[in-house]
Amino acid sequence: MVGDMKSEDKLRDFYIPNYMLVSGSDMPKVKIVPSCPVMVFVNAKSGAQIGGELLLTYRSLLNENQVIDLGEKAPEKVLHTLYVTLETLKSSGDVLAAEIQKRLRIIVAGGDGTVGWLLSVVSDLKLPHPPPIAPVPLGTGNNIHFAFGWGKKNPFTDRQSVLTFLNQVKTAKEMNIDSWHIIMRMRSPMEGSCDPIAPLELPHSLHAFHRVSQTDTLNMEGYQTFRGGFWNYFSMGMDAQISYDFHAQRKLHAEKFKNQLVNQGTYLKLGCTQGWFCASLSHPSSRNISHQTKIKIMKRQGQWEDLLIPRSIRSIVCLNLPSFSGGLDPWGKPNTKKVQYRDLTPPYVDDGLIEIVGFRDAWHGLILLAPKGHGTRLAQANRIRFEFCKGAAEHTFMRIDGEPWKQPLPADNDTVVVEISHFGQANMLATPLNRSKSVNDPMSPVNSHDEDDDSNDEEYDDAEDTEEKRKFGASDTFKIPDGVDIAQLT
Numbered sequence: 333m334v335g336d337m338k339s340e341d342k343l344r345d346f347y348i349p350n351y352m353l354v355s356g357s358d359m360p361k362v363k364i365v366p367s368c369p370v371m372v373f374v375n376a377k378s379g380a381q382i383g384g385e386l387l388l389t390y391r392s393l394l395n396e397n398q399v400i401d402l403g404e405k406a407p408e409k410v411l412h413t414l415y416v417t418l419e420t421l422k423s424s425g426d427v428l429a430a431e432i433q434k435r436l437r438i439i440v441a442g443g444d445g446t447v448g449w450l451l452s453v454v455s456d457l458k459l460p461h462p463p464p465i466a467p468v469p470l471g472t473g474n475n476i477h478f479a480f481g482w483g484k485k486n487p488f489t490d491r492q493s494v495l496t497f498l499n500q501v502k503t504a505k506e507m508n509i510d511s512w513h514i515i516m517r518m519r520s521p522m523e524g525s526c527d528p529i530a531p532l533e534l535p536h537s538l539h540a541f542h543r544v545s546q547t548d549t550l551n552m553e554g555y556q557t558f559r560g561g562f563w564n565y566f567s568m569g570m571d572a573q574i575s576y577d578f579h580a581q582r583k584l585h586a587e588k589f590k591n592q593l594v595n596q597g598t599y600l601k602l603g604c605t606q607g608w609f610c611a612s613l614s615h616p617s618s619r620n621i622s623h624q625t626k627i628k629i630m631k632r633q634g635q636w637e638d639l640l641i642p643r644s645i646r647s648i649v650c651l652n653l654p655s656f657s658g659g660l661d662p663w664g665k666p667n668t669k670k671v672q673y674r675d676l677t678p679p680y681v682d683d684g685l686i687e688i689v690g691f692r693d694a695w696h697g698l699i700l701l702a703p704k705g706h707g708t709r710l711a712q713a714n715r716i717r718f719e720f721c722k723g724a725a726e727h728t729f730m731r732i733d734g735e736p737w738k739q740p741l742p743a744d745n746d747t748v749v750v751e752i753s754h755f756g757q758a759n760m761l762a763t764p765l766n767r768s769k770s771v772n773d774p775m776s777p778v779n780s781h782d783e784d785d786d787s788n789d790e791e792y793d794d795a796e797d798t799e800e801k802r803k804f805g806a807s808d809t810f811k812i813p814d815g816v817d818i819a820q821l822t
Contacts, residue, residue, distance in 0.1 A: 346370045346498055352417055353397040363428045368502040369435055372399040373407050375442035378470035385489040386441050408453045436463040443471020444734045448563050451758050464759035466501045473734055475564055479655035481763030504761035507770055508682040510652055513755040516558045518748045562732045569647035572729035576736035621645045624728055625720045629713035639711055645690035652686055654767050662689040662707040680771040684754045685712045720748040
């Protein structure tokens with residue numbers, strides 16, 4: 333009995349009263365200021381049955397109206413309504429509303445796609461003090477979760493485990509994270525579907541790529557321009573093809589993909605069956621990145637310059653966080669000599685630079701499992717542009733934050749352009765196990781000296797800023813379309 337009372341007292345730290353969440357609710361007679369008020373968003377279809385069980389546990393511990401099933405309510409509407417209510421109450425002198433608005437934290441239970449969705453929603457709200465986000469790992473890779481110390485494994489769903497997680501949220505520190513805007517432009521087809529990519533082929537994060545308006549200066553006659561954004565990585569080539577086949581199999585046989593370990597084993601099996609462990613024998617040179625695209629980069633605000641890609645590279649990753657393919661770090665830690673000679677910096681998550689890494693084959697990828705393993709470091713940049721022209725390959729594979737798609741390449745004398753640029757920042761919550769480094773954190777190293785770098789790293793018109801480009805997140809750009817099964821977001 334005493335234990336239950338203590339537990340209830342602790343839960344008050346996270347509680348948001350009903351009158352702030354449900355219109356017409358009575359105001360409580362006694363107002364207790366919570367030290368860490370939370371809104372919880374759960375992808376109930378994530379992690380087999382775990383998402384649904386977690387939803388029930390959170391609702392049993394907190395006000396059920398502050399625990400949202402993403403399959404039932406859109407997060408942008410929930411948060412917009414909440415902040416309008418808090419602002420109204422605050423302007424009428426409600427001290428509790430002011431404190432909750434100032435202290436609010438968000439919990440997101442789902443995979444990388446779900447976390448990116450909520451980050452985008454918060455980004456588009458454009459709040460003076462946006463709430464930081466704590467992710468609960470319910471996906472297969474859980475890269476964003478791992479980068480900020482929240483782990484990779486699916487969690488337990490019992491009452492005590494959830495209480496422990498809530499306390500971690502209360503003590504977690506805030507960190508900024510860069511966001512990246514992506515534009516894709518291709519010529520409209522002369523006949524057939526108006527979309528060069530069939531809508532069902534696009535990953536859910538790219539359903540956000542809506543055609544820009546006719547009045548937008550980004551719009552070009554005869555072309556279609558799509559846009560979206562990401563938080564962790566954009567990749568192309570070998571890894572994206574494996575991911576694409578994995579997602580295709582999961583759509584066909586969803587019942588076989590309800591276990592995190594089984595999913596990871598399927599990834600490895602696909603890498604073997606596709607021949608990526610002997611890529612030089614199994615795949616033609618037309619699959620190599622340098623045969624498919626010309627790449628230009630811009631360092632800070634400067635001039636575009638060509639990025640020379642070694643001919644052996646079959647996969648390229650533009651990485652924002654030190655967590656890729658289940659927690660691996662492709663960039664690693666360059667030694668002092670390499671940092672000075674190549675003009676590199678440590679891979680901070682909030683410095684406005686993205687790390688560009690290449691891989692030759694699956695064996696090269698396995699090097700990441702070694703303590704000092706890394707890919708071929710190509711560059712760091714504030715912007716990067718891929719220009720695809722007619723070549724031997726009819727298509728390539730691309731992936732954003734775990735969501736892959738099959739990208740057609742030009743069949744005539746045309747060009748497909750993909751351009752990535754720094755957009756802004758959002759707030760994440762990090763535990764003491766956090767792997768991400770901040771440029772503003774005095775505990776982050778200025779240079780890394782703990783690697784003997786004997787790798788084979790090789791040397792080697794601004795897009796217009798418009799009002800529409802400044803929209804990044806879920807309210808418009810990242811809206812999940814009706815009829816889409818959000819279970820696939822994991």
